[in-house]
Amino acid sequence: MLLAVLAAWVVAAVLTVVGWSVAGGERQPDDLWLLVVLLVIPGVIGLAVARGIGRWTASRRRDRAGS
Template identity: 75%
Template sequence: MLVAWAVAAVLTLIGWSTADGERQPDDLWLLVVLLAIPGLIGLAVAWGIGSVASRQRNRERA
């Protein structure tokens, strides 16, 4: 998951730095949000997968 976020962050930074004026965020906070979104999505997916796996292990033990 961390690798996927790092790749997304690097691609966002590369796209942001090479884009012409229309696509570049005018505000640094927008760039931070664009970098945080892939990480938050990855955390949500990892938490969901871990929750499902934990429930299945608990069912097998019972």
């Protein structure tokens, strides 16, 4: 699941960067850092959620195996 989230984020990031570079003119953010932050934050959140779900699922499996 973690790899699926990472792959989806990479595809979204590439599409965003391509769209940003093609848009040109007024649609470009004034600061490249804004673009980087807007790409990194959702990726980090998605990876954290995927990791949390993975740990939760693993702990449930351990609990079921122990009972």
